[in-house]
Amino acid sequence: MRHYLLFICLIFTLLLFSPNCTIKQFVLQKEHGAIDGGQNLVPNGDIEILENGEPVRWNYRGRCAVGCPGFQSDYALTMEVSGQDQAAQWETQLSSIKPHTKYVICFWYRLPQKGRIEVILFGKTLSVDQMFRYNPMHWCRYSAILDSEEMEGNCKISFLAKGGIGPFKFWIDRIELYEGESPIGQNCARLQYQYYNTAYVSPDIISPLPFAFEWTFDNGHRPQEIQYIVELPDEVEFISCALGRICKWPPDGWSITWTRRDDTSKVEIEKILMEGRPYFRVLARVASILGDEKQLTDYVVPVGVRDHWKGSLGRYSGMISMCLYVRSKVSSGSFPFYYYAKWDRGQQPRKRLNLEVITIPEAGSSKNLVLISEVQMQAGDKNPQLAEDFLRIGLNGIGHMDLRGGDSALRNKIGKFRQMGLRYFTSWVNIASYNVDDKDAKAMDLNGQRTGKGGWCLSYRGPGWVKNMNQYKKRLESGVNFLAFDDAKPSTCYCDQCKRLFAQFLRINTDLPYIDPSLFMKEGWNGDQRYKILWKDFSLWHYGRTAQAMKHELVQSLRYRGLNGRIYFGISSWLPFTHPFAAKSLTAFDFDIRQTYMNWASSSFGGSPKKVGDYLYQSQEALGIYARALAATLSPGLTYMHPACALDPYSQMKYQILEAMMAPHFAGYLMYAGKDIDLGDMKYMAEANALMVRFEEIVLKGKAIKPIEINQWSGVRIKKLGSKGLVLVSDYSTYEPIDTIVRFSSNDLDEQTLIDAESGEKIIPISGIYHVKIKAERARLLYFGAD
Structure with a gap:
């Protein structure tokens, strides 16, 4: 852990304090091929492409530099305006522009807090200031469609830095301009x-x-196949490759996307030499398929x-279409790899x-916690040591294995x-009367029509109910x-x-007499308004x-077949209610697995693990005595979303688990959207799980004090x-390794010495006030009276 953090801190230091180019005024474009x-x-x-440390074909004014690394690249353009009177601007000339x-x-870009980039192109000014809250170390992407109008031939594109506070820079990389409306x-x-x-x-x-691919071809240019190629160093062992076909619905819209597994495309492996070093090439041959409207x-x-900044789950879900499963042959090091698409x-x-x-630490095993994760793309088939991997990082449950058989x-x-030690095996279901193709299953309106x-x-409880329940019974029997x-x-x-x-x-639940809801829910009813509230409850x-x-029907079915009838229900989505007694009937649900997706941009969590913790504390308090055991549905760093909707793809995994734990x-x-779980996520998941296992008794039985x-x-x-x-x-407040101090006092702590659960540092209150330093680790777990 510490070596990994030192590496991250070094990278951050390079980003924050990389030297600037000499400031120079705008000059004529140098001649280049x-x-x-x-x-x-x-x-x-x-x-x-750099010449004497400066990007070829680019001019600048103000405090500009080439920074490193860029977004999935070595270099990027940077600008600084903090404390400067002179504007900072990068500019280059475009050619072959067609009118109208x-x-x-x-x-791709990064902004300092309250920063804004202005892009001037075709006589128009685009203002770019959206960040997921703010995080200067995080890359986001901007795309727009512009009409060239009267512009023809040569014209310029300029990027200006505006506003911004603090020491952080403006960053720009991977700048693309394409004719037409396709962004690739x-x-x-x-x-x-x-x-x-x-x-x-x-x-x-x-x-x-994990990889994603995009493609677009006119009918006259459509290839018979597209080759997706990844070239990996010999220090890595290839295990398998999962492929999927990206689908969407409807054909002319973007209501939802998903990945349909592809077991027909061929995957080939060949050994190659690159600059004298042994590599191997993974080549996926994906054939063109016509005829299926979905x-x-x-x-x-x-x-x-x-x-999509609003964070529509459906609009950007299921984007991973290729996942390689590999294992390192060495215990340390950093090695380049390459990837690209190829067609005829x-x-x-x-x-x-x-x-x-x-390295991934062994987290130990929990006796009573429910620690479940869904799996990566087709990992049930493609990862031969899936169970061992899950057990190593402290998990005891597994979901959505996406098996072929x-x-x-x-x-x-x-x-x-189960023989290896996993205990929970999940499947997503819903109320058996939902989504039934039977008119009698539809709700009746005030006029008595379904x-x-x-x-x-x-x-x-008609045929549709029976059909759905039979499907659920088969899953349980499996x-x-x-x-x-x-x-x-x-x-x-x-x-x-x-x-x-x-x-x-x-x-x-009440002392109120019964009134027909068809009466009090009619528009204009002026009686006791409590009935309307209770109707929603x-x-x-x-x-x-x-x-x-x-649950009763499913348990009886299992027992009838001589199978174990111990099954668990989890409720992930709560209907609105006013009175907590509305939840009195939820006894069938063993766990409250409410959905808590911190990186969904339009949610109230705003990318903050703290808000995840606040929400879970408040929701449990609101339910009072009717609260169920909490096994929150969390999400990995990218969840469904484009990187623009995640603050930190890795460390937030650990933070959100610790916040939920309290x-x-x-x-x-339950970790949802397993296809988006990266090894970095798994590392931090293991660290959080190890802490929970270590303090399991307090985690499960301890009383949560008001935050x-x-x-x-x-x-x-x-x-x-x-x-x-x-x-x-x-x-x-920031994910960068900036030192801050959190000061607080609490009568519940009785001025006891607090000990950092990972570093062992002791924190002694001064005049009743604790001073906790926050550095690279943005959340610290401390303990007292234990171990």
Whole structure:
């Protein structure tokens, strides 16, 4: 851990304090030969061609420099304006511009707090100031479509730095301009490493390397196949390759995307030499497929979706279409690898990244925590030591294995994994009356018609219910023992059976007499308004009663077949309610697995692990005595999203787990979207799990004290169990290794000495005030009275 952090700190130091070029005024463009950027009209747009330390074909004024590293590259343009009177600006000249033609401009950028980049192109000024909150060390992407209007031939593109506070710079890299509306150009393909600036491998566990590909070809240019190529050093052992076909629906829109596994494309391995060093080439031959309207022939994420700041889960989900499983043969080192797409008439320029070898600690095993993760792309088939890897990082549950062989393969796999020590095997389900092709399953409206406007009828037990329940029974018979209930949907049904249950709900929870909801829910009803509130509460209560019926039927089915009837239910999505007693019926749910996706941009979490912790604490407190054991559904660094929606792809994994751990009734977590889990995520997951295993008794049985709010991004959480306890101190105001001090006091600590659970540092209060230094680790777990 410490060696890894030292490496990260070194990189951050290089970024923050890299020397600047000499400041010079705008000068005439130097003469250089043509630079072949393919279809990209921006010369040297990836800033990889330098002359005397300056980027070829670029001019500047003000405090500008070439910084390193760039976004998945060696170099980038930087600008500084802090404390400077003179504006900072980079500029280059474009050629062959056509009038009245649409172009796509794309680039990656980083901004200081309150910074803004102005892009001047075709006489227009684009203002770029969106950051995910703010994090100057994080790269984001901007894309836009512009009309050239009267511009023709040569013109300039300029990037100006505006505003910004603090010592951080403006960064720009991977600048692209393409004719048309495709952000990757025309009649081409692109392979993209889907994580961050460095890929990680380990000798300890099999490491996933996730990629995504995009392509677009006119009918006359369509190749028979596209080759997606990754060239890896001999220090790495190739295990397997998973491929998927990206699909979307509808064909003319972007409501949802997903990956359909591809078992037909061929994968070849060949040994090669690169600059005298042994490498091997992984070559995936993906054939063109026509005829399936849900199967994209072309797949390019369009402008307006590829950098979607609102964070629509459906619009940018399922983007990984290729995942290599590899293992390091060595225990340390850093090695370059290369990747690109190739087709019969062209080839993507070869991209270069580094593989960093890291160690993954053994986290130990928990006796009572529920620690579940979904798997990477097709890992159930492609990773031969999946169970060993999960156990090493402290997990005891596994979900969504995406096996090719169906129920029999799943049964065999789960049987083997259970013998090895895994205990929980999850599957996503929903209320059995949802999404049923039966008119009687639709909610009845106020006029007595089953229109479905109010959702689904939770009293329905017809053929659709039976069909769904039979599917769930098959999963349980295959060894699945944890059913995770997906998004709950409001169900407002006015049928007689639902009305009778509402009357029962009133008798159990209130002293109010029954009134037909068809009366009080009509517009203009002026009676006791408490009935309307209770009608909404009833939806959650009825949801719980329906789950009880499902669990009873499933358990009886298992027992009838002589199987273990111990199954677990988890509720991930809560219907709105006013009175906590609405949750009284949720006894079928063993766990509250509420969805807590910190990197979903439009959520209230804002990328802050602290807000994740706040939300979980408040939700458990709101439920009071009806709170279920909490095993929150968390998400990896990138979740579904483009990198623009993640602050730190790795360390946030550890922070969010520790924040969740301090909530009342904590019992574990479920890590969702396994296909987006990188080795860096797994490393930090292991570190968090090791801490939870070490302090398991306090984590499970300790009383959660009301958090101490320092500010919006900083707080203190305390859990006590008798004379011992845990204290989590955090400051997420910046992810950079900037020293801050969190000062606080608490009567619950009795001025005891706090000990850092990882470093062993002792923190003694001074006049009742604790002074906790926050450095590279933005959250520190302290303990007292234990160990």
